[in-house]
Amino acid sequence: MQPSPIAYALPVFLLAIAVEAGVARWRGSRSYSLPDALTSLHFGYLSEVERTLARLLVIAVYAAVYRTFHAFELPTNAWWVWVGTVLAYDFCYYWVHRFGHEVNLIWASHQVHHSSEYFNLSTALRQTGTGSLLKWPFYLGLAVIGVPPTVFAGAAFIDLLYQVWVHTEQIGRLGWLDRVFVTPSNHRVHHGQNDYCIDRNYGGILILWDRLFGTYADERAAEPVVYGVRKPFHSYNPVWGNFVLYRELLVASRAQPTWRDALAVWFGPPQGWGAAVPHADFKDFQRFEKPIPRGVRRACLVQSALLTAASVYYVLMATRLPWSGRLLSGGVILLAASLIGLQLEGRMALHPRHWRLRAPDITPIPPEDTP
């Protein structure tokens, strides 16, 4: 199996993030926060670690279903197979994504991507570390049609890659493109927690699926989008962020009187079965931001750079490692990301000079806007 192509694309993503942050600063837009952007990257690294552990299983299942049930032997080198597969994949993605928002079990995984209260290219990398095992059933139809596993994996990467550029506030409306494709404008709506944004614009490449199935919403100039989730976990720790909602669901389901009620918690929508999404007022909304001393900020930046290098190296080498090696290396990356998160929250400091600045007695320092 080839290493994840994300590892090769990461330098380009990081460059794009730096350029976008520069443009945002030049325009005076508060699109970035250093701790938030670093946390997004760390979520992305954990997601890649999970993929090295679970992706093999998911692709093996897809390949086995393909071998057993495929209708056609589609060629891997025909352009129409690729175009058709990307379209079919995007259709399946729409439903995966829709269920990802409307079913607690999958939302617990996907909410990670929506947890940032900023909207920028780093948000695109803020991916879940628990999703692989929940999404594969939605794509089995492609295996039954006869989409070869290599084409399926390629289409998945194309769909993922397309979605990077739409996570930005620096590109405005794009006319007719906004009504056909997923664009920054309609994807801003998707990341909003305003009433009109909830459960809207699920498309990956084409927004036409939303128009077809009645989940499309246009961006409103009069109502600025407030990014994030209605139940924020307020943490820079990506490990906590990945599991916090599962924990809540476990607690809620254990409190139910019958096993059927417990199942209804896991498979129900976040607002509850049959309930409408409640109204929320964002007049006094404040983004999650912890004051961080400049020294801690610099230290975290250095550690994050080291973690980036280690994660890329691990993802490139993972296929050559035995399972024990993968688990151990993945565990180290998990621990490192968690420790940086704790430092960003002021709950831990590596340098004795910052020990006195631990959370309870920290002196508020105005946060910087850009990394």
Place this chain on the structure above:
Amino acid sequence: MTPAAATDVLLALTCALLLWRQGRAAPGLSVALSGIALAACFGVARFSGLAAAAGPHQFFSLLGAVAAVPLLAWCLWAPSSLPALQPRAAALVIIFGGAGGVVLVGVLKLKIWGLLMLLSAVLLLVRAAWQRRSMSFWAGTVLLVLGGVVQAAQPVLGSWPAVAWLHLLLSAGLAWLLWPRVSQSGST
């Protein structure tokens, strides 16, 4: 047209008719019937000689056995439960129950899982029939159980293959189970 294809046409038409009769009254039953109808449509193509339909027919038949039929039985046993009333819950049963079942039975060859699902469906149907004390419900249940027996035993009955009898028994069983029920209550 072969007997297997002809009886699959009958099964698909029975499901379509029951779906049309129900409208939106019972979303869970509609989802289950759609799953069975889809398998029947691929079956028509397969048994009419279209080789490409063999894989999809096996896939959707398996999906029907491990998810759609149990869902149907569940909806009849507990008509006020979430899978019976909420399309999303019914779809989740088909997606996760179906995909899991297909992998367990079709890929990992754990046939016991398919048998367990069918046995659970039969038990739910028998319990539902007992609660309702309706002759047509009992008749439908017996026909569906016979269909399961024919599928498991693969007996030679006249000139028709076992699969044709399965389709016939399923069609008759579904019609007995759902037609009178819909006309009596109008909704679940």
